[in-house]
Amino acid sequence: MPTYSAPTKDMQFLLHEVLNATGSGIGGYDELDRDFTSAILEEAGKLAENVLAPLNVVGDEEGCTLENGTVHTPTGFKGAYDQMREGGWIGLDCDPAFGGQGMPYLMNSAVGEMFVSANMAFNMYQGLSHGAYNAIHTHGTDAQKQTYLPKLVEGSWSGTMNLTEPHCGTDLGLIRTKAEPADDGSYRITGQKIWISAGEHDLTDNIIHLVLARIPGGPEGVKGISLFIVPKFLVNEDGSLGARNDLSCGGLEKKMGIHGNATCVMNYDGATGYLIGEMHKGMRAMFTMMNEARLGVGLQGYAQGVVAYQNALGFALDRLQGRAVTGAEAPDKPADPIIVHPDVRRNLLHQKSFIEGARAFTFWGASLIDRAHRNDDAEAEAMISLLTPVLKGFLTDKGFETTVLAQQTLGGSGFTREWGLEQFVRDARITMIYEGTNGIQSLDLVGRKLGLNGGKTVMAFFEMVKSFIKENEGNADLKSGFLDPLKASSKDLQAAAMYFMQNMKNPNDALSGSYDFMHLFGHVCLGLMWARMAKAAMEGLETGDGDAEFYRTKIATGRYYMARQLPATALHLSRIQSGGEVVMDLDAAHF
């Protein structure tokens, strides 16, 4: 059975030596001193290691079952959920006005990574609640907030997002679910939603569905969609639970992975719903949920890579096969551990250098969210908006790839269920799909985000990379291994952006290169993260405080990324510059 070990040391390094959290001037960050964050991370780590991780295989093997309209979660999930709830983890970054801990989103991300690595399917139950919390907190009336938020924050109720219908997922303009006004100001919701994660389960007393539907007579397409709060149990004036609403789980989806999470068909049969936000402006409200959800999915992607890597490494240190080409390294044993073989090391370093870079990127993204929200910083808001599709698309593609590489480290054992690696592959796979497929992320990036603020935001990104390089050019150690490759990759990114601008007349040219652009952008971001981490590690070595081996390992891992992964930017650029003709040329009938 696979194991999980919380990477608290690496997280502390990022928080305090790379991001310099306490000195960053972000509202509330001054409280995040080393001891405080260490206490939180250690506590969350224990929960992840000892409670959630052992349930991961159970969740996969048992899955969820639907009986008489009730969904039963796998053995142990309810107990674990109660522990999460009692520990206050569910409302960690929620508004104290509604019972939350008021912690920065940054800390929520760090803790979230551990929970997701330990048990992704389990963590989705509370993850969805968080999305519902956000939507109501941002768009709800005071009465709606008072009714729903305290329960969502304490975790006695959970939430869902209802977007997809059988005939439409990406194209929400095609939604058919109806919301007919009733006399009391509420609406009657009728329609079918599919792929509703945590749509029905036995972990909480109530489930608050956020449902996209169409009020008859409104505009066609996405402009006529409104968002509704549709609770499983109606809520009485005094906050107690009232009648069962007219909605039900019509079935559970059989799927490749995340078996521990209930993916429901939800039927709304004239269910009572309450408009949230403005009429016909449901998409805007839904995007409040989706943007943060996308960051969360990016995190899921690399977090599966983290636990997969840990188990691959354990195997590589333990499994004896063959001898090092330069002479036996464990002559007292019948063979050397496979980590002596260059190709096994290459595979492991590919995994390790990605996940550590991805963690830095995610934490940086989380700090941008905090800066945007807590300091009302429009530039940070724009930057994270630009980076969101990159965080989602790049980190999930590469996170999945990492689980596949980790599985490969185990050879035949990786294919067996016994070792658990294949579950990480199957679970990670969904992250490339949900919350907008990665193809959609790339369209968002090139079609919308690149032109944000007339291109000023992407220019600010380039500037940031440039000034970092300039500021540190005097550091010879950093220059050849980190700054030079970063400069080259950043030039590739700029050349790609330039290509899109020069070919605006034919949008197919840009859109044919969008996926490569997303990866190109992701690599530059991780290159920047590695340069920053290497700088911090070099400083750590210089001051002589801390763990010198940790710093040296960090630098060596970063050098691998810069030498072996970052050069992919040139390939992506050349694909982009090959233009749209080879992509658009073939008639659909001749594929």
Added chain:
Amino acid sequence: MPTYSAPTKDMQFLLHEVLNATGSGIGGYDELDRDFTSAILEEAGKLAENVLAPLNVVGDEEGCTLENGTVHTPTGFKGAYDQMREGGWIGLDCDPAFGGQGMPYLMNSAVGEMFVSANMAFNMYQGLSHGAYNAIHTHGTDAQKQTYLPKLVEGSWSGTMNLTEPHCGTDLGLIRTKAEPADDGSYRITGQKIWISAGEHDLTDNIIHLVLARIPGGPEGVKGISLFIVPKFLVNEDGSLGARNDLSCGGLEKKMGIHGNATCVMNYDGATGYLIGEMHKGMRAMFTMMNEARLGVGLQGYAQGVVAYQNALGFALDRLQGRAVTGAEAPDKPADPIIVHPDVRRNLLHQKSFIEGARAFTFWGASLIDRAHRNDDAEAEAMISLLTPVLKGFLTDKGFETTVLAQQTLGGSGFTREWGLEQFVRDARITMIYEGTNGIQSLDLVGRKLGLNGGKTVMAFFEMVKSFIKENEGNADLKSGFLDPLKASSKDLQAAAMYFMQNMKNPNDALSGSYDFMHLFGHVCLGLMWARMAKAAMEGLETGDGDAEFYRTKIATGRYYMARQLPATALHLSRIQSGGEVVMDLDAAHF
């Protein structure tokens, strides 16, 4: 449920217009005229489409079950196997002296692709028999051949390969299974073997296990391993079945995919075995089975890509979401089919250009085998020996990637079991692992094959590419889209080979780049294939015979490969040239 459509037209194009089979001078190929091959392909295609494909999901969902030592295959497998057997498909390329059809290996590959695309887990039962047939045919005594081959060829018996033990897979020198000589010249085999595909099942009357074991007193390591024939039922003098041998299936492996195939733990408890080939020379005999098996696994990899692509394409033509950026293409419908979107097309073309290139590469490889065996051509033998790790490693990595891309085309539907794409991903995954992990393939390529005949074989490959370019440089259509990129990629390959030669002193430098070299080599091979196919298609267009749309599509697909996939060679070269230091630097304890 997914569907499968046999690609007979594309196969005919390869056989007759690219490989020019009948005129190639390979023994027996003169019989392969268009009508003859068409008849075979159509017949096999029907079996694949109508009998094997519908059982693919059944096999996945039911899996195999072990009851009182007997393994039951999924519903329908026995009936389908009997149809395969009665149709003479199992002995298609086997020696007519033992009841085979004597067809070239090339035809076996074409037919095999269809069977594997339709149902990979099912086809493995006869695939393993083929390996056992080869070993006995090459290394067995006349008596052994007479006893076993006719039954294996007609399919009433099947075969297996028993290599792996719990503590060793890649490093066969660690094998512990014992073979003690008995008075009658046979041996008593004792030990446990794991991951034995088709080790026990209910499809045939007998199962002929080929087992690697160690005769006490022999040399240590791989030099003391011998190969044994160990039948499930002993065979009487008259060929009838005798006593049950002392071997049994001790369990079925639970695994990620290929559920329809029984992956067995095999226990040998003093079972009667017969030495095949020379004592202590078992590895050599086993490699006879493994080399061809590796080609077969490469084929499995891309064949899963073929069926995945077909279903992705079907979805993309059917599913309506959004509008083409250049204006609605199906204004009468609520949305356009998603194939109008550039990123969906990019994804599909990535799949299509790989699988068609992979098919050409595999067919070419099969023709090299035929040339080697039927014409006793040592150069062809050396060339296929060089290319074997590339065929196995590159085609399975990319084949798996293709199934993942196809799954992505379906968005959320791709993650559900209902649409069947996720099964192709799970089934294809094993191909990167078994018959030597792809890491091992890359070591074989760089450590052994590159220096074959003092490097003459790889030089012959370079020469072949060079002369093809030179011969066709006058063809302007071919030059810019195909020959120029091929030349560039071939230069990258030569530069990588040169790098290895110049850094022989430190083997870790070469071995740190072996995986990238395997991919670099694979791309150049597919680039060469696409240049050849484009040339043939241009000739087809010129003569005006045949289907002009087919030829134009072929050229357009090839142009995509050359523009968007082949440039990966530069990335692989840059990784190789970055050397071994970044890979070897980190101490194992600090990973």
